[in-house]
Amino acid sequence: MNYKKVLTIQDISCVGQCSLTVALPIISACGIETCVLPSAVLSTHTAGFTGFTFRDLTEDMPGIKDHWVKEGIAFDAIYTGYLGSTKQIEYIEDFFKTVAAPGCVKIVDPAMADNGKLYPGFDDAFVDAMKGLCAKADFIVPNITEACFLTDSDYREEYDTAYIDTLLSKLTALGCKSVILTGVSYKPERTGVLVLQDGQKAYYEHDKLPNSCHGTGDIYSSAFTGALVRGKTAYDAAKIAADYTVECIKATAGDASHWYGAKFEPVLMKLIQALEG
Ligand code: PXL
Numbered sequence: 352m353n354y355k356k357v358l359t360i361q362d363i364s365c366v367g368q369c370s371l372t373v374a375l376p377i378i379s380a381c382g383i384e385t386c387v388l389p390s391a392v393l394s395t396h397t398a399g400f401t402g403f404t405f406r407d408l409t410e411d412m413p414g415i416k417d418h419w420v421k422e423g424i425a426f427d428a429i430y431t432g433y434l435g436s437t438k439q440i441e442y443i444e445d446f447f448k449t450v451a452a453p454g455c456v457k458i459v460d461p462a463m464a465d466n467g468k469l470y471p472g473f474d475d476a477f478v479d480a481m482k483g484l485c486a487k488a489d490f491i492v493p494n495i496t497e498a499c500f501l502t503d504s505d506y507r508e509e510y511d512t513a514y515i516d517t518l519l520s521k522l523t524a525l526g527c528k529s530v531i532l533t534g535v536s537y538k539p540e541r542t543g544v545l546v547l548q549d550g551q552k553a554y555y556e557h558d559k560l561p562n563s564c565h566g567t568g569d570i571y572s573s574a575f576t577g578a579l580v581r582g583k584t585a586y587d588a589a590k591i592a593a594d595y596t597v598e599c600i601k602a603t604a605g606d607a608s609h610w611y612g613a614k615f616e617p618v619l620m621k622l623i624q625a626l627e628g
Pocket of ligand 1: 362364369370393395396397398433462470565566568569
């Protein structure tokens with residue numbers, strides 16, 4: 352049976368429309384069986400809420416893996432997002448070896464930073480460990496801030512193609528095979544994604560909306576993973592994910608009370624339709 356199974360490893364932010372509460376519905380909507388391994392449970396995400404709870408699930412990971420190995424469970428793709436500790440990165444490197452089906456695609460979203468800054472709770476040791484995980488992935492999906500941390504580069508708000516090319520070369524030097532760099536904007540009202548695969552670069556540009564939403568990085572990586580596992584090329588998956596993310600931001604515009612996330616649910620049908628094309 353060619354029924355694909357994805358494992359996604361990231362936190363559950365109970366409220367906040369990010370990480371697993373986004374990845375599970377989006378990848379499932381892509382028609383892919385989606386298995387989850389929560390890296391941590393938080394009452395909310397950490398970007399804008401204060402006083403959130405945080406239960407680290409690092410210690411549960413080896414036992415979960417051992418059980419899966421015993422059951423002969425293996426995944427066609429493993430997609431990681433926000434992780435709860437540096438130790439988890441070590442465990443995930445082991446998951447890559449022990450619960451990967453032949454040809455398993457490893458997708459790492461180094462979800463740790465945005466707008467020039469690390470998210471609360473992350474430090475240099477985590478960044479260093481993430482560099483190693485990215486080198487073992489088939490695809491990484493960083494934003495520009497994350498690419499800067501991974502390559503020890505200066506973060507810039509404004510840049511040219513030479514700056515982006517240097518970031519990509521440094522990511523390649525780190526051992527990253529293919530890179531989907533998000534939020535690459537050369538013009539005020541346009542943004543896009545830069546896809547680097549087998550040394551070839553392709554840029555998909557689209558409208559930049561005036562509003563931005565938290566959690567769109569997770570929406571993007573989840574839609575990219577779903578489309579890729581559905582059999583789309585990396586470029587087509589990157590494009591489908593970008594178009595879907597734009598629809599999610601549009602669906603959220605004008606609702607200030609929804610500052611914490613993007614309304615991805617009402618536009619899921621557009622993602623499903625794009626996958627049929
Ligand atoms: O969207 C990335 C993300 C995921 N999970 C948690 C977060 C964030 C970003 O801030 O705080 C808990």
